[in-house]
Amino acid sequence: MDLHELYDDAACARVVAEPPKRVDAPVRTPFERDRARVVHAASARRLAAKTQVVDPQSDDFVRNRLTHSLEVAQVARDLSRALGSQPDIAETAALAHDLGHPPFGHNGERALAELSDACGGFEGNAQTLRLLTRLEAKTFDADGRSVGLNLTRATLDACTKYPWQRDAAQVPAGVHADGAPRRLSKFGVYDDDLPVFTWMREPAPPGTRQCLEAQVMDLADDVAYSVHDVEDGVVAGRVDLTRLDPAAVWQTVRDWYLPDAADDVLDEVLAELRAQGSWPTAPYDGSRRSQAALKNLTSDLIGRFCGAAQTATFAASGGPFVRHRADLVVPERTRLEIAVLKGIAAHYVMRTEDRVQLMVRQRDLILELVSVLAHRGPDALQRSFADDWRAAADDAARLRVVIDQVASLTDASAVAWHERLRTAP
Template identity: 80%
Template sequence: MDASDLYDDAARERLVEEPPKRVDAPIRTPFERDRARVVHAASSRRLAAKTQVVGPQSDDFVRNRLTHSLEVAQVARDLSRALGSQPDIAETAALAHDLGHPPFGHNGERALAAISAECGGFEGNAQTLRLLTRLEAKTFDGDRSVGLNLTRATLDACTKYPWGIGEGPFPGKFGVYADDRPVFDWMRATQPGQRRCLEAQVMDLADDVAYSVHDVEDGVVAGRLDLTRLDRAAVAEATRAWYLPDVADETVAEVLDDLARIDIWPSTPYDGSRRHLAALKNLTSDVIGRFCGAVQQATFAAAPGPFVRFRADLVIPEQTALEIAVLKGIAAHYVMQAADRVALLGRQRELLAELVEALIDRGPDALDRPFADDWHAAADDAARLRVVIDQVASLTDASAVARHARLVDGAVASTP
């Protein structure tokens, strides 16, 4: 049986029914069409100029949001296929999972969250849903854009946090704004509640796996950390502060010992040679395989399947979750918390706050045409603030800096 046959008509349904494709067009499943729509979306292209951890302008080796998303998609597709679910759904969710991230990565997300309290907050995952169902226009329902008009199964797989602000188990994490609730309710009509579909769980795990392994790889190549000389106490503290509040130093030390027993874990400092670069890439591949293999085995052991939608859940062994968190803790300590990064992060947040204020003051004349139209249609100040947040979130790192220079620095320079 083809994996697509495990998904019913409700899973294939789109918010707006679409006419059949031309008879001479390539024959594709609905889920393959979803993938193509995300690949061709303008917001996907913008990811190439948005920060992953280190700004994309800082080095031509480090990952940006686009390369990260491509790597997440590869991990998600392979794991989904191994589980017997539809790989196009998990891959599309992975390709889309960061579309809602604003300039400057998670730092920009925190800045916009602080600014947008009066219009319902900001969260990158809720912004992704908004892009897919409204802002990234491909299909219209009368006078209203319904975004890419993805199938229910694909859209649900893109939803990491299927609840509104203040409704879920994780403070500050949510997947839908109040004015996007109608399409969210349509998407969740066949599975109310807060349970995530299996494909969303695969996407989320793939994100964590790629994040943990590749950020460490980038840190090694950038000379920010040496895997043969880790400050274990500092890594434990960063792991607690960022990911696992209750993890003990001893547990982190045990996890680091287990990772160091991987056959190709480095025994000498990285020297930038092709041999060391190849060894580092092979280590990355082995660790990803270690994580995904453990999850696949645990998932198969827990339920008979089929592993699609809401018929099963992904099982992540405790040891695997610990290893992922500790690797992320390494990157947090040596990269995100580095002194030069901390100063830069503060300036980035100031820039976005100043840019939002300038756009509110200038109004539609300073907005791109789609957002200017939204401004004119907005009913109150909160709705207009949401329009400005949408505009700023759509920008790349470079375009945010350029627009700030034009609207803020230029305005200051022209003041007598």
């Protein structure tokens, strides 16, 4: 099938119809244009200075949100191509999936969620939709309102990891790194962004099912997150894959990811991962041979997880593997293997005492910054957010503007803004 047979006019539609490009311009598909818009977005550039797991200014090697997104995009593109769907859609969704994350990674997300209950909460994926359809201005509608990057319906749908509102979200389980109960619900749209969300989901079947391309992005994110966080931990000297403490790691796996996972099952999964030919047999020492061995392990693990999903998906359906016509199938064993790797990184990197203390300071900084901006109003906001403040109808809408402003900051700029505003008269 050609592109138009797989992705019809509805999939290619934009909120604001756009005229054809100049006849002398390069010929691109609608989805190639979407990808270019995300690549050139200011919010994409800011990801380079936002925390993935470790402060991006602390080490030249560690991943930041941008490098993580590039790696997710590569995994998503390859898996999408293998399935026969449009790889530009899955790649763009992967490039965009973390745009809404605030300073200090999930720790900053937790702080903003706790501060924003009066205006509908905060969630990084809902903030991504808000950026793509409102805050990252490129196109305006007939009434003069920003429609963001004006991406196609299919691409926006693929960017929506959690296609439901906050009141439909599952009750969170488990604990944070500091032992506090999780209260951050996963959802993909704020109430005041519901019109564009409804437009985006019009061709979808009822319910909260992700489109196929969003499922590919979601798996690619999990794969990259699990494998590369372990790699970063090994290079930083925090993780030694030859000397793990399974009992401690399994408790973290249960606290963070799989509350019902049994020790014997997780033991079996770890044994299968260790049987991978490239699993290290000696501690990492920083030599080029050790670097190459670690890189081969990450490559093998990514291939293992994506290959298992591809095989299971082909076995379950004849396709085509596009939009809402099929689902990505991830074997349960693969999900367990990914969770084990996540648990290793969480236990040895994210639960360390120095990191927990840093997270407390970061949350205090976010709380103080939101408080000061809410008090000082438009004079302390960037021009675009000051305009939003003045147009806001009530206190809840003004709080949302402050949350939008703080979420847009990088780790370093959040610190700088806090210092400047805290000492200003």
